[in-house]
Amino acid sequence: MQDPLMIGGVTLTSRLFIGTGKYSRNTLIPEVITRSGSQVITVALRRVDPESSDNIVSHIPSHMTLLPNTSGARTAEEAVRIARLARSAGLGNWVKIEVINDQKYLLPDNMETIRATEILAAEGFVVLPYMSPDLSAALRLKAAGAAAVMPLGAPIGSNRGLQTKELIRILISETDLPVIVDAGIGRPSEAAEAMEMGAAAVLLNTAIATASDPLLMAEAFRDAVSAGRKAYLAGLGPVEETAAASSPLTGFLA
Amino acid sequence: MSFYETMARLEQLPYGTLWSRYTAEDVKRALRAEQVDEEGLMALLSPAAEPYLEEMAHKAHRLTRTHFGHVMQLFTPMYLADFCVNHCTYCSFSSIYDFPRKKLTLEEVAREAETIAATGLRHILILTGESRRDSPAGYVRDCVNVLRRYFSSVSIEVNPLSTAEYAELREAGVDGLTLYQEVYHQETYRALHVKGPKRVYRNRLDAPERGCQAGFRSVNIGALLGMYEWRQEALATALHARYLQDKYPECEIGLSIPRFRPYLGEFNPASDVTDRALVQIILAYRLFLPRSGISLSTREPAALRDHLVQLGITKMSAGVSTEVGGHSLEGGTPQFEISDNRSVAEIAEMLRSQGLQPVFKDWDILSEPLGLR
Numbered sequence: 001m002q003d004p005l006m007i008g009g010v011t012l013t014s015r016l017f018i019g020t021g022k023y024s025r026n027t028l029i030p031e032v033i034t035r036s037g038s039q040v041i042t043v044a045l046r047r048v049d050p051e052s053s054d055n056i057v058s059h060i061p062s063h064m065t066l067l068p069n070t071s072g073a074r075t076a077e078e079a080v081r082i083a084r085l086a087r088s089a090g091l092g093n094w095v096k097i098e099v100i101n102d103q104k105y106l107l108p109d110n111m112e113t114i115r116a117t118e119i120l121a122a123e124g125f126v127v128l129p130y131m132s133p134d135l136s137a138a139l140r141l142k143a144a145g146a147a148a149v150m151p152l153g154a155p156i157g158s159n160r161g162l163q164t165k166e167l168i169r170i171l172i173s174e175t176d177l178p179v180i181v182d183a184g185i186g187r188p189s190e191a192a193e194a195m196e197m198g199a200a201a202v203l204l205n206t207a208i209a210t211a212s213d214p215l216l217m218a219e220a221f222r223d224a225v226s227a228g229r230k231a232y233l234a235g236l237g238p239v240e241e242t243a244a245a246s247s248p249l250t251g252f253l254a
Numbered sequence: 255m256s257f258y259e260t261m262a263r264l265e266q267l268p269y270g271t272l273w274s275r276y277t278a279e280d281v282k283r284a285l286r287a288e289q290v291d292e293e294g295l296m297a298l299l300s301p302a303a304e305p306y307l308e309e310m311a312h313k314a315h316r317l318t319r320t321h322f323g324h325v326m327q328l329f330t331p332m333y334l335a336d337f338c339v340n341h342c343t344y345c346s347f348s349s350i351y352d353f354p355r356k357k358l359t360l361e362e363v364a365r366e367a368e369t370i371a372a373t374g375l376r377h378i379l380i381l382t383g384e385s386r387r388d389s390p391a392g393y394v395r396d397c398v399n400v401l402r403r404y405f406s407s408v409s410i411e412v413n414p415l416s417t418a419e420y421a422e423l424r425e426a427g428v429d430g431l432t433l434y435q436e437v438y439h440q441e442t443y444r445a446l447h448v449k450g451p452k453r454v455y456r457n458r459l460d461a462p463e464r465g466c467q468a469g470f471r472s473v474n475i476g477a478l479l480g481m482y483e484w485r486q487e488a489l490a491t492a493l494h495a496r497y498l499q500d501k502y503p504e505c506e507i508g509l510s511i512p513r514f515r516p517y518l519g520e521f522n523p524a525s526d527v528t529d530r531a532l533v534q535i536i537l538a539y540r541l542f543l544p545r546s547g548i549s550l551s552t553r554e555p556a557a558l559r560d561h562l563v564q565l566g567i568t569k570m571s572a573g574v575s576t577e578v579g580g581h582s583l584e585g586g587t588p589q590f591e592i593s594d595n596r597s598v599a600e601i602a603e604m605l606r607s608q609g610l611q612p613v614f615k616d617w618d619i620l621s622e623p624l625g626l627r
């Protein structure tokens with residue numbers, strides 16, 4: 001089945017994006033990549049130390065599309081600066097904008113995210129903004145030049161699943177950008193559900209990195225994302241919203 | 255409003271009978287709670303929680319791994335100067351002790367930095383004694399300018415400064431502020447701080463808040479455990495952290511858990527903080543503040559540190575010297591004795607053997623003017 005996802009001129013056959021944080025050792029990363037089948041991987045620029053012998057980027061095979069993120073940024077300016085540093089460090093021109101002003105729940109700041117997206121898209125970056133699922137923000141992000149939007153399913157690292165399901169559903173139906181569900185997904189079934197709803201892809205890190213067996217979990221997510229996608233393409237059968245009334249209300253008309 | 259008001263309220267609590275009010279039921283309720291509140295925190299710090307340490311530990315471990323993953327951030331302190339105008343009864347740098355005082359020249363700062371950076375560490379915490387004459391904010395700033403060439407993040411632990419001074423240091427590239435209240439209990443605070451500007455309790459208590467206002471990325475607070483009843487001190491520290499976190503959501507509020515250590519003088523602490531008590535404090539902090547960093551210093555012995563890394567700790571110091579110039583120069587006076595003398599490489603190896611990844615770099619100084627707005 002040919003069902004590629006096109007983003008920023010790149011054709012992807014896997015709809016599972018993964019992260020590099022929280023692993024017990026960086027040497028797990030190449031195997032997680034293989035087992036998950038993922039082709040896009042985020043890396044926090046804040047963690048990249050080119051002078052270190054254990055540089056995180058050196059563990060990522062060259063066929064992967066790198067998605068440097070601006071984690072740690074608290075303003076649009078900081079995000080822009082981090083993105084430029086990433087590009088000049090040779091990490092390519094994709095960037096996941098992450099502007100977080102709230103250290104208690106780690107919720108994104110949509111306003112600052114829109115500002116950063118505007119600046120970076122104009123500079124030729126392929127911008128994927130992490131956001132709270134809000135329709136007007138998504139439309140503004142599109143106008144600002146985002147290549148996709150990445151709404152959260154639940155707060156980062158919470159493994160709470162698709163708490164924002166209704167809002168994500170609206171984003172999927174009202175925007176024509178790819179919607180990549182990012183953050184919150186803790187179980188393969190939740191990833192499958194996001195895909196069944198019509199998400200273009202899902203991004204996750206904690207669920208794999210903190211599983212007892214990260215490699216097996218990577219595989220589980222690969223299968224779940226692909227199953228959810230197939231279900232979406234196949235078209236789910238309709239769900240009866242209400243049961244048929246036992247005594248017809250319009251029976252008297254007959 | 256400042257945390258001082260909360261402190262005043264806490265001091266009205268009937269501490270004598272307070273802790274015995276909590277029951278096993280209260281502890282279980284706190285353990286089940288999605289968000290532990292002040293009452294829950296007190297239950298977790300109370301004697302009633304002692305039989306539940308194991309359960310608390312499991313939850314703390316889980317929360318830590320979920321929020322922080324299997325990683326441990328490493329840093330090391332660097333002492334710039336040991337001149338001090340205060341007399342604190344628990345510290346070797348106190349002005350009453352007679353020893354040759356030192357302050358690093360900028361060349362010496364560079365040499366220290368080079369030695370430390372060679373171990374791979376990229377985060378540094380710089381310290382001075384309290385002397386506005388010998389180590390004023392301007393001196394700290396000059397040192398930061400040197401240190402930025404070697405480190406990706408620089409934090410300070412110096413005497414309380416004004417908001418404007420903090421802002422100036424932030425502009426110069428300082429990311430984080432560490433400032434321990436030492437003792438939250440006011441009467442004890444006055445008794446232990448015999449002479450010097452540090453006697454002004456409130457100036458110190460409000461300083462972390464000034465740091466938040468000045469825009470530091472992280473602010474780290476703590477009580478020097480052992481100087482007064484540890485349950486009260488831990489309660490005050492945790493509530494202080496929550497107060498700052500609620501009021502300054504953009505700042506990362508962290509906690510430290512320093513226990514009193516031997517030093518030059520004869521002072522002995524009032525409250526014995528056993529290993530069990532220390533563990534209870536760490537677990538209560540983690541359950542109350544699931545996303546806050548908790549730092550562990552080399553004041554604690556190696557064997558204990560090896561266990562604590564699984565219980566909520568997210569940052570630890572490594573390869574430590576508490577002497578001015580202790581990494582590359584000869585013969586300073588340590589501020590206090592450390593217990594874990596292992597090198598950075600040894601600590602990193604210990605972490606790996608426990609399934610944890612040592613992280614040497616977790617931020618980049620971003621203070622250059624961006625010219626965007």
Ligand code: SF4
Pocket residue numbers: 338339340341342345346347348349382383384452
């Ligand atoms: S604790 Fe600080 S202020 Fe007090 S004597 Fe030591 S260096 Fe000076």
